[in-house]
Amino acid sequence: MSDTKTMVPDKDALARVGREVRKRLKADRRVHKIPTDDAEIFALGEFATPNECQRLMHMIDVVAVPSTLYAGTEQEGFRTSYSGNFDSRDPFVAAISRRMDDTLGLKSALGETIQGQRYLPGQQFKPHHDFFFPGQSYWEDERRRGGQRSWTAMLFLNDVPAGGETEFPKLELAITPKEGVLLMWNNAGPDGVPNLSTLHAGTPVIDGAKYVITKWYRTRKWG
Incomplete structure (x- = not known):
């Protein structure tokens, strides 16, 4: 038997979830596919109302603490934002x-707790991937907590006067934050292999502040 599944954990599940979400998003006329051949990135405008965005921003201010990285991956100055998890209840x-969940067509059980993030002038999150690298020390814990991350859903809560783009350097794409826009991307390719081209960054805010919420989806029940 091939050792592909050992080398690429959750490969079949990532391919299956990718097909399901791809079909769902392509059938939704409100959703726009970002032009690139090397990754699946979609955007939906007016996902949240201005009042909802304001309320979420206030909630981030309440829970925000200095952002952290997974154990063993810490680098000084790599992630300098503030973040905090919301109460899912x-x-x-x-x-x-x-x-x-409904927009992507995924079961709620697959989703992690929504995390809010706040970036002030000069703060950033340097280029990184949302999927997990099985060679890292954190992988065994994450494997038990729901497995690999499949899709990312990021909601921009405000317009940023300057800076703060969500940049995909390998794709030469930079998404400007716009209030109420939901950005979604597949962290794997159609074959279920984690897609290195989804490398992305939160570029430094130059003027103003940037608020987003993010929800990551796993291949199995999270938690």
Whole structure:
């Protein structure tokens, strides 16, 4: 038997989830595919109302603490934002979370707790991948907690006067934050292999502040 599954954990599940979400998003006329042949990135405008975005920004201010990295991957100055997890039992948070699930067509059980992030002038998140590298020390814990990350859903909560783009350097793409826009991407390719071209960064904010919420989806029940 081939050792591909050992070399690429959750390969079949990543391919299956990719097919399901791809079909769902392509059938949604509200969703726009970002032009690139090397990754699957989609955007949906007006996902959240201005009032909802303001409320979420206030919630981030309440829970925000200095952002962290996975054990063993720490680098000084790599992630300098503030972030915090929301209470998934909060009815407002749960409603936003369900809308994300419904947009992608994924079961709620696959989704991690929504995390809010705040970037002030000069703060950034240097280029990184959202999927997990099985060779890292954190992998065994994450394998038990739901396996590989499949899709990422990121909601921009405000316009940023300057800087703060979500940049995909390998794709030569930079997405400017716009209030209420939901950005979604597949962290794997159609074959279920994690896609190195999804390397992305939160570029330094130059003017103003940047607020986003992010939900990551696993291949199995999270947690």
